[in-house]
Amino acid sequence: xxxxxxxxxxxxxxxxxxxxxxxxxxxxxxxxxxxxxxxxxxxxxxxxxxxxxxxxxxxxxxxxxxxxxxxxxxxxxxxxxxxxxxxxxxxxxxxxxxxxxxxxxxxxxxxxxxxxxxxxxxxxxxxxxxxxxxxxxxxxxxxxxxxxxxxxxxxxxxxxxxxxxxxxxxxxxxxxxxxxxxxxxx
Numbered sequence: 001x002x003x004x005x006x007x008x009x010x011x012x013x014x015x016x017x018x019x020x021x022x023x024x025x026x027x028x029x030x031x032x033x034x035x036x037x038x039x040x041x042x043x044x045x046x047x048x049x050x051x052x053x054x055x056x057x058x059x060x061x062x063x064x065x066x067x068x069x070x071x072x073x074x075x076x077x078x079x080x081x082x083x084x085x086x087x088x089x090x091x092x093x094x095x096x097x098x099x100x101x102x103x104x105x106x107x108x109x110x111x112x113x114x115x116x117x118x119x120x121x122x123x124x125x126x127x128x129x130x131x132x133x134x135x136x137x138x139x140x141x142x143x144x145x146x147x148x149x150x151x152x153x154x155x156x157x158x159x160x161x162x163x164x165x166x167x168x169x170x171x172x173x174x175x176x177x178x179x180x181x182x183x184x185x186x
Contacts, residue, residue: 024103024104027102027103029163031099031102032163035092035094036091038087038090038094039087039090039091039092039094039159040152040159042086042087042090043151044151046083046086046087047079050078050083051075051079055076055079055082056076056078056079075151077134080133080137081129084125084129084133084155085125085129088121088124088125089125092121092124096114099170099175100113103170106174106175106176106177107178113176116169116173116174117170117174120165120166120174127162128158128162136154136157136158137150137151137154140153140154141154
């Protein structure tokens, strides 16, 4: 009996069979859209929670950024960066689970795959926290929008940039499929 429902259609439609590589990218993009919800939501919650807790200093390692970047009114750079790190970790964890099973149907070593994914996520978090995020947040913050709207727009823009490197790494390095061994004929 054939499977029914939306998930079965996703895997058994004509487009998926005619264009399997493009279909993987479409699924990767859809997973990104779905996982952007917990990412963005946890960002906004973390942003306000950290501000309420009085987190206003980054520390000696990233302290130079406090002089370089002017975040949206009402938020310190520390709250923006820490909220970004927390929410991105949550979003990428959700994406790892969904992409491993739904997008790439990976059957490689889960521990190795998870370790490689974690390295990519750490790189992404720090690249966006140190360069991309503060730059975009500073630009959007200067427009004069209310702080919550400014940070929401900044977060949505910053979330889209890592796709430049995350899809190729996910597809060709992290979520590989083991090659099928031919059955021995006797």
